[in-house]
Amino acid sequence: MTTYDPAADGAQMSFDGRMSYGDYLQIDRILTAQAPLSDAHDEMLFIIQHQTSELWMRLALHELDAARRMIAADRAREAFKMLARIARIFEQLNNAWDVLRTMTPSDYTTFRETLGQSSGFQSWQYRLIEYAVGNRNLAMLRPHAHRLDLMARLEAELARPTLYDEALRHLARSGLPVPQDVLTRDLREPWAHHPGVQAVWEAVYRDPEHHWQAYELAEKLVDFEDYFRRWRFNHLTTVSRVIGMKRGTGGTSGTHYLKRMLEVQLFPELWDLRTTI
Numbered sequence: 001m002t003t004y005d006p007a008a009d010g011a012q013m014s015f016d017g018r019m020s021y022g023d024y025l026q027i028d029r030i031l032t033a034q035a036p037l038s039d040a041h042d043e044m045l046f047i048i049q050h051q052t053s054e055l056w057m058r059l060a061l062h063e064l065d066a067a068r069r070m071i072a073a074d075r076a077r078e079a080f081k082m083l084a085r086i087a088r089i090f091e092q093l094n095n096a097w098d099v100l101r102t103m104t105p106s107d108y109t110t111f112r113e114t115l116g117q118s119s120g121f122q123s124w125q126y127r128l129i130e131y132a133v134g135n136r137n138l139a140m141l142r143p144h145a146h147r148l149d150l151m152a153r154l155e156a157e158l159a160r161p162t163l164y165d166e167a168l169r170h171l172a173r174s175g176l177p178v179p180q181d182v183l184t185r186d187l188r189e190p191w192a193h194h195p196g197v198q199a200v201w202e203a204v205y206r207d208p209e210h211h212w213q214a215y216e217l218a219e220k221l222v223d224f225e226d227y228f229r230r231w232r233f234n235h236l237t238t239v240s241r242v243i244g245m246k247r248g249t250g251g252t253s254g255t256h257y258l259k260r261m262l263e264v265q266l267f268p269e270l271w272d273l274r275t276t277i
C-alpha cells in the first residue's frame with residue numbers, strides 16, 4: 001500500500017502569506033504563557049489546569065452576557081441555548097478536577113511555596129461570574145484594588161442586573177406578579193430570599209403548561225446552579241485531598257472558607273419551592 005499523501009488529496013500545504021491554524025488561534029501566544037517557577041514536575045499540570053479554567057470562564061462570561069441581553073429583550077428562548085451551554089462549560093470544569101486530583105500532597109508541596117500569596121481567590125473572571133449570577137459580596141473587590149482596569153470591570157458588573165434580576169424582570173413583563181421592591185432593588189446587594197418571588201415561582205411550577213417559558217427558564221437556572229455547586233464541591237474535595245486543613249495561600253482558612261462558600265444559594269426560591277408545592 002502506498003503512503004497516504006494529504007497534498008494529493010487537496011490538503012493545503014503552503015502557508016507562506018496565508019492564514020494558518022496557528023495564526024488564527026494565536027497558538028504561539030498561548031503556548032508561551034506557561035512559566036513554571038520551580039523544577040517540580042507537577043507545576044506544569046497546575047498552571048495548565050488554571051489557564052484552561054480561565055479560558056472556559058472567559059467563554060462562560062461571554063455566554064452569561066449574551067443570555068442576560070436576550071432575557072432583557074424578552075427573547076428567553078434564545079437565552080436557553082446559552083444557559084444550557086454555560087451548564088456544559090461547568091461540567092467541563094468539573095471533569096477537569098479529575099486531572100488535577102492525580103497530584104498528591106507530596107507532589108504539591110514540592111512547589112506550593114513558589115506560589116507565594118497568589119490564589120484562585122484573586123481570579124477576577126471567577127469573581128465576575130459570581131457577581132453576574134448574583135453572589136455580590138463587595139468585600140471580594142479588595143484583592144483587585146491595585147488594578148484600576150479590573151476594578152472598573154467589576155464595578156460595571158455590580159451596576160448591572162444579575163441573571164436572576166433579568167429573569168424576574170422578564171417574568172414581570174410577561175404579567176406575573178413579581179413584587180415591585182424586587183424590580184427596584186439595590187443591585188450591588190447580594191440576592192436575599194424573597195417570599196413574594198417564591199410565590200411567583202410556585203405559581204409557575206403548579207401550572208407549568210400555562211407558564212411554559214418561565215418554567216423552562218427556571219429549570220435552566222436550577223441546572224446552572226446545580227453544576228456550579230458541583231464545581232464548588234469538587235474544589236473543596238480536591239483542596240481537602242491536597243492540603244487538608246492548611247490555610248490557603250490567599251490567606252483564608254482554606255477548606256473552612258470553601259465549605260462556607262458551598263452554602264451560598266444563588267436562586268433560593270427555586271430550591272425552596274420544591275418543598276412547598
Ligand code: HEM
Nearest residue numbers: 053119120121123126239242243248249250251252254261
Ligand atoms: C491543588 C489545587 C488547589 C488548591 C489546593 C486550592 C486551594 C484553594 C484555597 C485554599 C482557596 C481559598 C482561598 C485561599 O486562602 O487561598 C481557594 C480559592 C479559590 N480557588 Fe483554588 N485551589 C486549587 C485549585 C484551583 C483550581 C484548579 C481553580 C480553577 C480556576 C481554583 C480556583 C479558585 C477560586 C476561584 C477560588 C476563590 C473561591 C471563592 O472565593 O469562592 N482553585 N483555592
Ligand SMILES: N[C@@H](CC(=O)c1ccccc1NC=O)C(=O)O
Nearest residue numbers: 115118119120121247248249250
Ligand atoms: N490557594 C492554594 C494555592 C492555589 O491553589 C493557587 C495558587 C495560585 C494560583 C491559583 C491557585 N488556585 C486556586 O486557588 C493553596 O493554598 O495552596
